[in-house]
Amino acid sequence: MSSHTLTPLGGTPAGRTVRVGWDAPLASYFATVWDEPDDEAAEADHLVFAGAAPYDISDPTTVLELVTPYAVIPEDLRERLLADRDREGDRFQGRPATELVGTTALPYARSTGQADAIRAALR
Numbered sequence: 001m002s003s004h005t006l007t008p009l010g011g012t013p014a015g016r017t018v019r020v021g022w023d024a025p026l027a028s029y030f031a032t033v034w035d036e037p038d039d040e041a042a043e044a045d046h047l048v049f050a051g052a053a054p055y056d057i058s059d060p061t062t063v064l065e066l067v068t069p070y071a072v073i074p075e076d077l078r079e080r081l082l083a084d085r086d087r088e089g090d091r092f093q094g095r096p097a098t099e100l101v102g103t104t105a106l107p108y109a110r111s112t113g114q115a116d117a118i119r120a121a122l123r
Contacts, residue, residue, distance in 0.1 A: 001025070002084035006071035018071035020063045022081060024088040025095060027117070028056040029081060031063035033070045053105045054092050055117035060085075093121040 003021040015036030023030050030051030034044040048066050051057045060081035064073055074080075092098060102118045109115035 002081070002088065004077065004080065006067060006073065006077075008071050009069075012070065016070070018067050020060075020067055020077070020081065022060075022084040022088055023051065024085075024091040026052070026054050026056070026101075027090040027092040027121075028052075028054065028058070029060050029063045029085075030057065031066040033067055053108065053114075054102055054121065055114045056110065058113070098122065 001021060001023050003019050006018040006020065008016040008018055013035050015038075016033070017036070018033045020029065020031045022028075028051045031048050032046070032050075033048035034046045036044055047070065050066055051063060057063055060078050063081070064078060067073070092102075098121055102122045106115060106118050106122075109118060
C-alpha cells in the first residue's frame with residue numbers, strides 16, 4: 001500500500017490530514033481527508049473517504065479531484081500514483097478474505113467495471 005500525505009490548503013483547521021495512495025490488497029486508489037477533533041473523546045470528522053472497496057477507483061485522477069479542494073497537489077503526484085500501482089500490483093485476488101470482501105462489496109459496486117473486476121477475482 002502506498003500513502004502520500006499532502007499539505008492542506010492554507011486556512012484549513014489545524015489537525016487536517018489529507019492522504020491518497022494505492023491499496024494493492026483492494027486494487028483501488030484511495031483518498032481520505034479528515035480533521036482531528038480538539039477533544040480526545042470525540043471522533044475525527046471525515047470529509048472524504050473513498051476507495052475502500054475492491055476495484056473501487058481505478059484512475060488516480062479521481063482521487064486527486066476528490067482532494068483538490070483540501071490540499072496542495074504536487075505536479076508529479078498522478079505519475080507517482082501510477083508508479084505505485086505498477087510496482088505494487090493487484091493483490092486482491094487469491095487473498096484469504098477475497099471471497100468474503102468480494103461478495104460483500106459486489107452488490108454495492110458503483111460501476112459495471114468494478115462489478116466485473118470483483119466477479120473475475122472471485123472465479
